[in-house]
Amino acid sequence: MTTTDIHALVGAYALDAVDDVERAAFERHVGECESCRVELDELRETSARLADSTWSVPPPRMRGEVMAAIGRTRQLAPVSPAPVRAERAPGRYRRRLVAAAAAVVLAGGASATVYQVQEQRVRDQRTIAAEAARQQARTGQILAAPDLVVRTAPVIGGGKVTVASSAANNAGVVLLGADAPPAGGKVFQLWTIRGTTPKSEKVLAVGQTNVVQIVDGLPGSDMVGVTAEPAGGSPAPTLPLVSQVPLT
Template identity: 55%
Template sequence: MTSDIHSLVGAYALDAVNDLERAAFERHLAECEACRIESAELREAAARLADGVWSVPPPRLRETVLAEIAATRQLPPRTATVAGGGPAARARLSRRHLLSAAAAVVIAAAGAGTAVYTVQESRVREERSVAEAARDQQARVRTILASPDVEVRGETLRDGGRVTVAYSRLRDAGVVMLAADAAPGSGRVFQLWTVRSGTAVSEGVLAPGEAASVTIVERVASATVVGVSIEPPGGSATPTDMTAGVKII
């Protein structure tokens, strides 16, 4: 078994370890978040790459092909004499034709496989980027909340629920935690705001149906109020229906 337990993550994700290595690595997973994340991502990537690309042909494919054959001029039979003559030579020629056709099919299949792999790889890269962004945000939230000067203030939402603001002058940033009892009705959405020098600045718009969020607000030292309003989908340029406001000065 390898002396570096971290190096087993790829083999483990592909189920290419022995029983001893599997047991050791699974004990390691309980303590190593980085390996848990990487193992999960590798398993997902492997599963995606293993997906079949076969699809059911359209119902009229056979009729279309036969119609094209009927309308296509056929070449006359080959009459040239094969060097060496006889059935054996003709058989060799037939085998060469078959091998050439088989090689063409393999090349075409390899090209299709490469295209599928490229698409899948792009998706994996995109999902990895999203996961990395989420981890970065979580680390930033923990840093703000752990600041020695952090202050926490909150306000009840008009229709139930609460908005809580934890902010640090030292970090010049805050975390806005929205937890409404329900999402706004009539297709409307929550929008977050800060008030800076008397002007409302949008800090993000929730999607329709969302009732909770965790948002990082930068340059919090210049803000005096954090507010929540109810707006049309996509948000508004200025608040139209405030449901809560938290003074942070």
């Protein structure tokens, strides 16, 4: 979390709208940041003042008393209103106004927003975990197949490509383990080749040297190849291949 992120937490912290990690980080920070302590105190004071403005139902007799008082009170002649003069509010007063406005907005929306963000984080993590578990189970199923055929080939520059194929599962697993990434900011790209037609199966990230990739329909391919491509990959393999594993 950056310093800017920490400063931005002061409003949410004042309203207890932070998670445990954010709370711990901000509490460490606020002990060393005088400006955040001042702003936190002002937000808390403003929130307390806003909370004091409670409303209650007036007693039924009040209406009658007010109407009777109106009947007894002499009405004044209308007067022209004095012109309103705009004055620039002192800096501290403006700051309190901003704090008050922020407190009102945060009170209405911060809790819901933070809740939605946290819920999205949880959903994202659950999705990632579920996908990882699915991939792991599928990989184990393919590698445990009785008809599994395993082939390997070296990678130019060091490393190895292992291809495990199962006709019964009509799928295979390609394991790339290179000793170093391609030079010049290039990336590894995995291909299956059937006849003379290549198909991209995976583009690695810059600097990435290892991957385990499930490839459906792998037993019908003639070869698995690995190339060094510009970041983001290429639509067709760039020769020469840095590794090739014949499947037939």
